[in-house]
Amino acid sequence: MIQLPQRLELLTDLYELTMAASYFDNELFSPATFSLFIRKYPQDRAYFVAVGQEDVLDLLAQFQFSEDDLAFLDQTGIFSDEFLQFLKDLRFTGNVRAIPEGRIFFANEPILEISAPIIEAQIMETIVINTIHLQTMVASKAARCFHAADGRPLVDFSLRRTHGIDAGLKVARSSYIAGFTGTSNVLAGKLYGIPIFGTMAHSFISSFSDEVEAFRAFARTFPKKTLLLIDTYDTIKGAYNAITVAREMAQRGENLLGVRLDSGDLSHLSKEVRKILDESGLEDVQIFASSGLDEFEITEIIKGNGMIDAFGVGTKLGVSADAPYLDIVYKIVQYNGRPVKKLSSGKVTLAGEKQVFRKTGDDGMFIEDIVGVWGEEINDRKPLLKLVMQGGKRLEKRAPVDAIRQRFLNDFSALAPRYKRLKSPDLFPVRLSDRLQALQKDRFE
Amino acid sequence: MIQLPQRLELLTDLYELTMAASYFDNELFSPATFSLFIRKYPQDRAYFVAVGQEDVLDLLAQFQFSEDDLAFLDQTGIFSDEFLQFLKDLRFTGNVRAIPEGRIFFANEPILEISAPIIEAQIMETIVINTIHLQTMVASKAARCFHAADGRPLVDFSLRRTHGIDAGLKVARSSYIAGFTGTSNVLAGKLYGIPIFGTMAHSFISSFSDEVEAFRAFARTFPKKTLLLIDTYDTIKGAYNAITVAREMAQRGENLLGVRLDSGDLSHLSKEVRKILDESGLEDVQIFASSGLDEFEITEIIKGNGMIDAFGVGTKLGVSADAPYLDIVYKIVQYNGRPVKKLSSGKVTLAGEKQVFRKTGDDGMFIEDIVGVWGEEINDRKPLLKLVMQGGKRLEKRAPVDAIRQRFLNDFSALAPRYKRLKSPDLFPVRLSDRLQALQKDRFE
Structure with a gap:
């Protein structure tokens, strides 16, 4: 049988557990704070969209090693009986502060901070990064x-080439939050309540003796939802075949919704097809396009006055092809009340429990972020992170996905175009508060 | 709750179901054959490693829409009651021919072909591509x-940045098959019986008052498995601290296994550290390295005479960073006994049910592949695809992962170095049999 694990406590790097064993053995149980953040932007990026926090909260709330997990750990021979007993009783009892899903944030801002006894906070590292990394990357x-x-x-068309099953689902949700209209992924539609879309592939056309027969067959089955793929043999001939079927449909009082292009020079072909459709009085028939699209191709098509009404975006979205990973890390920033020592690697980690304060202009546009200390207040600025889990308990239920999508839409419209440019965007100004800066100097060396 | 679906029948593009509905409605039930293949190599690649077929067979064998799935489809309003009843009874009853997992294959060779009534064969497209794409890409x-x-x-260290949970598991298995020694992924260890590895992160060191205390603490907990991360503050000082602890361990009759480097110029640092360890009589202490590694970095380190005994490879493996997707497609090649029409896109799909025939030299090295017709025989050549499912029933159980890994090792040693070069490899010769070529001409236009 296909193995889809129902419990994810073991979906972790072994070192999380060996560290935990040594903390246990050496009696390090003090509270620690870990911070999740992205060190730098991929090329040509200047913002991120936060997604994945809700899944993290669910994972933390239900964290509990099963007997089966403990039996596996036991037979590895790595761990003591005392430690395994400790793991058996281990639950997440800490606090989580996070940027709400759908909101826009910037490099080196904490997406999420976890404060808990060090073993609890440490042991979550792998799954916390894994969960937020993919969704934030794809939403961005x-x-x-x-x-x-x-x-x-x-529309998200990526499922076939996302990196596995879980990615297929998370890409559908993340892209919907970040402004997509829906997905081809039926299970994502079921699980998340996202609109689903889909019509036919080239194989459908090939299975009939000719294209017009295939079109007729589909229109018979879906008289109210007919969208015809017209490029299987020849796009222009396909457009005329679609017109033939559209006229037959019209005689039955039905309307052809649209045609789809899935190959070739989409900008050029869409103009040709638009002209042919319009000349036949089919101005209302929409043109849908797919085929290796991403933000750059879409821009080219629109710049070239391509007559495309909607886009299907697949593989390059689903794997974030030009930036298939982010430099996202989960670092200890405080232990037992002390800001953590500076490391040698040259990479900066901001010590202490933090908050992000955002300044918005009278016109509603974002002006500047300050990364400060959790609990401080800065005039005229709104804090971005919220306390979302306390003592291991969620403080709020999951928001509906449409509410999260609305947060994104609000934030996105408040982000000036110069930060959204696809090439060489400006960097949004982010600075540190005086209190946070002072805290960095307090680190013991 | 985190939603990990236990049934995957709905993890499909909606168009698979709308096409199926129209086939049903128009009474197209004849057998079809679909072929899964990779159209072209990513840059600097000249072979692939087949992985994922076993999961596909499990998915096909257990295929059955649940009542819950059908209720969801019903409430979309897209489908007729008759079609939903048909889906309720639908099982996979077809045949599957596949290249066994672990074997090496080339562009445009069929990885897997499915022959079944067209609805059954069509409806599997999305999940078949999704399942094999990731695993074959990562194994390659x-x-x-x-x-x-x-x-x-x-060792696979990629879990934290793989694209989700399922990818984390599949990357561990795929990389193990393709020669890795193990993974940091504990759940993959449990599910697949893969060796697991892991010691400590920088956060462990930071949680103690100084580095040597952290090293001592870890050695106390794992006296037989101590591998110390020495670059948290200063790699050279870290090496001397490791030596201090190694000497304390020696007095207790214990041995330090190794040290790990996770930042900086790994080639240079490893030589320095090797020298320091050797001067202290610790020739047996191994040096392990990680930090943004991939095949190119590893090559540089080895060329630079870096003294590294083992490598941890993470993100760039787990997301296949330089080639995060393959041009993998699942195309109809035969319908109702006829080879399928040629399409207009200029992209070649080889019609007909196929086999791959491999010629091996007296020295055991691979010489040439011929893509031929299923059932033909070619002198001195061994067929690569096997009939693995007949009438919806698996013909063999899953092979143990170590047997699959051995297939890879055998094939890999039979592939000449010129095809394995990391940059500009030679292309392995693949041609079509006369019978297959004749079949392409027989396609009805």
Whole structure:
């Protein structure tokens, strides 16, 4: 049988458990704070869209090693009986502060901070990074497509080439949050309540004796939802075949919704097809396009006056092809009340428990962020992180996905175009508060 | 709760179901054959490692829509009651021919072909591509790392930045098949029986008052498995601190296994550290390295005479960073006994049910592949694809992962170095049999 694990406590790097064993053995149980952040932008990026926090909260709330997990750990021979007994009783009892899903944030801002006894906070590292990394990466990519499409609807078509099953689902949700209209992924539709879209592939056309027969067959089955793929043999002939079927449909009182292009020079072909459709009085028939699209291709098509009403975006969205990973890390920033020592690597980690304060202009546009200390107050600025879990208990239920999507839409419209440019965007100003700066000097060396 | 679906029938593009509905409605139930293949190599690649077929067979064997799935489809309003009833009874009853997992294959060779009534064969498209794409891509990337490491052990460290949970598991298994020694992923160890590795992170060191205290603490907990991360503050001082602890361990009759480097110029630092360890009589202490490694970095380190005994390879393996997707497709090649029409896109799909025939020299090295027709025989050549499922029933149980890994090792040693070069490899010769060529001409236009 296909193995889809129902419990994820063991979905972790072994070193989380060996460190925990040594903390246990050496009686280090003091509270620690770990901070999740992205060190730097991938090329040509200047913002991120926060997604994945809700899954993290669920994972923390339900954290509990199963008997089966403990039996496996036991038979590795690595761990003592005392430590395994400790793991058996281990639950997450800490606090979590996080940027809400859908909101826009910037490099080196904490996405999420976990404060808990060190073993609890440490042991979550791998799953916390894994969960937020993918979703934030894909939402950030999707936001670029949304920006490029300039109001035209986008549909996620990536499922077949996402990195596995879980990615397929998370890409559908993340891209919907970041402005997509829906997905081809039926299970994502079921699980998340996202609109689903889909019509036919080339294989459908090939299975009939000719294209017009295939079109007729589909229109018979879906008289109210007919969208015809017209490029299987020859796009222009396909457009005329679609017109034939559209006329037959019209005689039955039905309307052809649209045609889809999935190969070739989409900008050029869409103009040709638009002209042919319009000449036949089919001005209302929409043109849908897919085929290796991303934010750059969409921009080219729109610049070239391509007559495309909606886009299907697949593989390059689903794997975030030009930036398939982010430099996201989960670092200890405080232990037993002390800001953590500076490391040698040259990479900066901001010590202490933090908050992000955002300044918004009278016009509603974002002006500047200050990364400060959790609990401080800065005039005229709104804090971005919220306390979302306390003593291991969620403080709020999951927000509906449409509410999260609305947060994104609000934030995205408040982010000036110069930060959203697809190439060489400006960097949004982020500075440290005086209190946070002072805290960095307090670190013991 | 975190939602990990236990049934994957709905993890599909909606168009698979709308096409199926129209096939049903128009009474197209004839057998079809679909072929899964990779159209072209990513840059600097010249072979692939087949992984994922076993998961596909499990998915096909257990395929059955649940009542819950059908209720969801019903409430979309897209499908007729008759079609939903048909889906309720639908099982996979077809045949599957596949290249066994672990074997090496080339572009445009069928990895897997499914022959079944067209609805059954069509409806599997999305999940078949999704399942094999990731695993074959990652195994192919892992094989490059294995080649670069030239006998040195490699461990998969990618879990935190793989694209989700399922990818984390599949990357561990795929990289193990392609020559890795193990993984940091504990759940992969449990599910697949893969060796697991792991020691400590920088946060462990930071949690103690100084580095040597942290080292001592770890050695106390794991006297037989102590591997110390020495670059938290200063790698050279870290090496001397490791020596201090190694001497304390020696007095207790214990041995320090190794040290790990995770930042900086690994080639240079490893030589320095090796010298320091050797001067202290610790010739047996191994040096382990990680930090943004891939096949190119590993090659540089080895060329630079870096003294590294084993490598941890993370993100760039787990997301196949330089080639995060493959041009993998699942195309109809035969319908109702006829080879399928040629399409207009200029992209070649080889019609007909196929086999791959491999010629091996007297020295055991691979010489040439011929893609032929399923059922034909070609002198002195061994067929690569096997009939693995008949009438919806698996013909063999899953092979143990170590047997699959051995297949890879055998094939990899039979592939000449010129095809394995990391940059500009030669292309392995693949041609079509006369019978297959004739079949392409028989396609009806």
